[in-house]
Amino acid sequence: MKLFRRIFLLVLCLAVWIPFSTTAAEQPASSVIAVTIKGEIDGGQSALLHRAFQEAQKNNAQAMLIELDTFGGLVDAAVQMRDLIIDSPIPTICYIKNRAWSAGALIALAHQSIAIAPGGSIGAAEPIPTTEKTVAALKAEFAATANKTGRNPRVAEAMVDKSLGLPGYAEPGQILALTDYQAKEVGFADFVAVDRAAVLTQYGFAGATVIEYQPQWTDRLAGWLSNPAIKSGLLSLIFLAVLAEIKTAGTGVGALVAIVAAVLFFGSQWLTGVAGLLEILLFAGGCILLVVELYVPGVGLFGIAGLASILASFFLSLGANMSALTTMTVSLLIAIIAFAVLARYLPSSKLWAKLVLKDSETTQDGYTSADDYNAYLGCEGITITQLRPAGRIEVNDIQLDVVSEGRFLPSGIKVRIVSVKGNRIVVHPIEE
Numbered sequence: 001m002k003l004f005r006r007i008f009l010l011v012l013c014l015a016v017w018i019p020f021s022t023t024a025a026e027q028p029a030s031s032v033i034a035v036t037i038k039g040e041i042d043g044g045q046s047a048l049l050h051r052a053f054q055e056a057q058k059n060n061a062q063a064m065l066i067e068l069d070t071f072g073g074l075v076d077a078a079v080q081m082r083d084l085i086i087d088s089p090i091p092t093i094c095y096i097k098n099r100a101w102s103a104g105a106l107i108a109l110a111h112q113s114i115a116i117a118p119g120g121s122i123g124a125a126e127p128i129p130t131t132e133k134t135v136a137a138l139k140a141e142f143a144a145t146a147n148k149t150g151r152n153p154r155v156a157e158a159m160v161d162k163s164l165g166l167p168g169y170a171e172p173g174q175i176l177a178l179t180d181y182q183a184k185e186v187g188f189a190d191f192v193a194v195d196r197a198a199v200l201t202q203y204g205f206a207g208a209t210v211i212e213y214q215p216q217w218t219d220r221l222a223g224w225l226s227n228p229a230i231k232s233g234l235l236s237l238i239f240l241a242v243l244a245e246i247k248t249a250g251t252g253v254g255a256l257v258a259i260v261a262a263v264l265f266f267g268s269q270w271l272t273g274v275a276g277l278l279e280i281l282l283f284a285g286g287c288i289l290l291v292v293e294l295y296v297p298g299v300g301l302f303g304i305a306g307l308a309s310i311l312a313s314f315f316l317s318l319g320a321n322m323s324a325l326t327t328m329t330v331s332l333l334i335a336i337i338a339f340a341v342l343a344r345y346l347p348s349s350k351l352w353a354k355l356v357l358k359d360s361e362t363t364q365d366g367y368t369s370a371d372d373y374n375a376y377l378g379c380e381g382i383t384i385t386q387l388r389p390a391g392r393i394e395v396n397d398i399q400l401d402v403v404s405e406g407r408f409l410p411s412g413i414k415v416r417i418v419s420v421k422g423n424r425i426v427v428h429p430i431e432e
Contacts, residue, residue, distance in 0.1 A: 031059070031061050031062060031208060031209045031210070031211050032061065032062055032063045032064070032065055032200065032205050032208045032209070032210050032211070033052050033055070033056045033061045033063070033064050033065065033211050033213060034065045034066075034067065034196070034210050034211065034212050034213065035048060035049060035052045035064070035065070035066050035067070035213045036066075036067045036069075036212075036214075037049070037066060037067065037068050037069070037070060037081075037104070037107070038067075038068075038069045038070065039069075039070060039073075040070065040071070040072070040073040040074075041070055041072060041073025041074055041077050041078050041081070041103045041104060041107070042073050042074050042077050042226060042227070043074070043077050043224075043225065043226020043227070044215060044220050044221075044224070044226070045073075045077060045081065046077045046080045046081050046084075046226070047226075048213060048215050048216075049066070049081050049084055049085075050080075050084060051213070051216075052064070052213040053084055053088060053090075055213075056090055057088075057089065057090060061090060061211070062090075062091070062205060062208055063090060063091045063092065063093060063203070063205055063208075064085075064088065064090050064091070064092045064093065065093045065095060065196070065199065065200070065210070066085070066092065066093070066094050066095070066107070066111070067094075067095045067097050067196070068094060068095070068096050068097065068099075068100045068104050068107065068108055069096075069097045069098045069099060069100075070099065070100060070101065070102075070103070070104035071099065071101050071102065071104070072101050072102025072103040072104055072105075072125070073102070073103050073104075074103065074226075074228075075103055075127065075138065076228075076319070077103070077226065078103030078104070078106050078107055079106070079141065081107050081110075082106050082107055082109075082110040082141075082145060083110075085107065085110040085111055086110040086145065086148055086149070091112055091113070091203075092110075092111045092112050092113070093111060093112070093113045093114075093115065093199060093203055094107070094108045094111035094113065094114045094115070095115050095116075095117070095193065095196065095199050096108060096114065096115070096116040096117060096120045096121075096122055096183075096189070097117045097120065098117065098119070098120055098121075099120060099121045099122070100120075100121075100122045101121070101122070101123065101124045101125065101177070102124060102125045102126075103125070104122075105122050105123050105124070105125045105142075105159055106125065106138075106141065106142060106145060108122055109142065109145045109146050109149060109151065109156060109188070110145050110148075110149065111149065112149060113190055113203055114183075114188065114189045114190055115189060115190055115191055115192070115193040115198075115199045115202065116180045116183050116184070116189040116191075116192055116193070117180065117192070117193060117194070117195075118180055118192055118194060119179075119180060120179075120180045120183075120192075121177055121178060121179050121180070121183075122159075122177070122178050122183050122188060122189070123159040123175070123176050123177035123178050124159065124175055124176075124177040125138065125142065125159040125160045125175075126160060126161075126162060126175045127160070135160060135161055138160045139157045139160040139161050142156040142157060142159060142160050143156050143157050151187055151188060152186060152187060152188075154166070155176070155186050155187075155188060158170060158175075158176035159175070159176045159177070160175075162174055162175040162176075164176075166186075169182060169186070180192050190202070196210075225264055225265070228327070231265065231318070231327070232327050232330060232331050232334075233331075234261045234262075234264055234265045235265065235314060235327065235328060235331035235332075235335075236331040236332075236334040236335045236338070237257065237258075237261045237335075238258045238261045238262055238265070238335075239331060239332050239335035239336075240335040240338050240339055241254040241255070241257040241258035241261065242254060242258050243335065243336070243339045244257075244339065244342075245258065259287075262283065265314075265317070266279065266280055266283060266313075266317065278316065279313045279316045279317045280313070282309045282310070282312050282313035282316070283309070283310055283313035283314075285306075285309050286305075286306040286307065286308070286309030286310035286312075286313065287306065287310070288306070289302045289303070289305050289306030289309060290302070290303060290306040290307070290310075292306075293306065311328070314328055315328065371423075373400070373420045373422075373423070373425055374420050376395060376400065376417050376420065376425065377417055377418075377419075377420050378416065378417060378418075379395050379396070379416070379417050380395070380414060380415070380416050380417075380430060381393040381394055381395035381396075381400070381414070381415055381416075381417070381427070382394050382412065382413070382414060382415070383409055383410070383411050383412060383413050383415055383427075384399065384411060384412075385411055386408070386409065386410055386411050387402070387403065387404040387407075387408065387409040387427070388408055389403045389404040389405070389406055389407065389408065389409075390402070390403045390404075391403075391404075391409070391411075393415055393427060395417070400425055401423075401425070402415075402417070402425040402426065402427045403424065403425070403426055403427070404426070404427055404428075404429075405418075405426060405427075405428060407429075409427075409429055413429055413430075414429070414430040415427040415428060415429050415430060416428050416429075416430050
């Protein structure tokens, strides 16, 4: 348990250190934060944007300039970025340098101001797979975002649902994508800008200091860990490690693996802004309750509460929806199957043979697990303490721990040893 406590303290230190280790230097009071989102939209891009917004608000930046050049990417990462932008108290400007397709179009529409480069385009946001459910959900997200920022929701819906079309721009059956001048015509771009300087001048920030935010190793790590397959794998590893810890009677190895996997899971969620303080407190509180269960008899109450708290933290971090429940269920099933396979085949594997000590202390080699008291069977002795029913007797100047047959026996009487079973020596009084 000392090992477990040390590991737990180490994890808490890492959890405190990671968020503060990514803090940038203080910015000038009159500054514009510039973030370039290029390539596939994923958790790394979301983490970068989350970090930039935190610093911008902390240092009272004048505006956020987000330059977009993307074919799209993960919808959940795009939705996280959309929420950050649309809820920002700082003015936001989007500059579409080449294209903002699919998930990138949603990010662009969340901005208060949009500029587009000559030859740029926006739209083509049909989800893959294209099912009725995914189309309906993403179409509603696009329409709500456009309406929030004062743009035509009908145009935004046509970018997702090809059955709608848009007269003069896309026939029904064609997905809507707008060029630079078309985006300006329908109000999805304020003007066409040749470069960043033109954008800043147009919106009144020509003299502001521009602070560039570049991806760091934490952003790239968050992007990799935010992959749905990786998140599901980490959950499976956590469940598997807990099962292994229970099976091995608390050796600490399973607990160490589970805690490291949990730090990676919540670390990526924290960096991308998905997991807040509530989720992390729920997980930490659940771990504490499980430790309390080991020391305080609670008929499993502390253990059940701790397990429920940990599962709730996973559920909230994954989005608190049916997708989160599905991910947790699949991860648990994978862990159970993996545990069953390991329990079945690992003990007979060559790896296990190298890890486990095969030497044993057997009776044939002269080892005994306890003293052999069979030689005292039938011997007589004197009780030197009261037997209630346990006590001590003396036989040939040797003191032995014995029990009576259930009767109280005073000290100083003669007894005979009538039974020996391992360390249990039973005596009977000798009638005078």
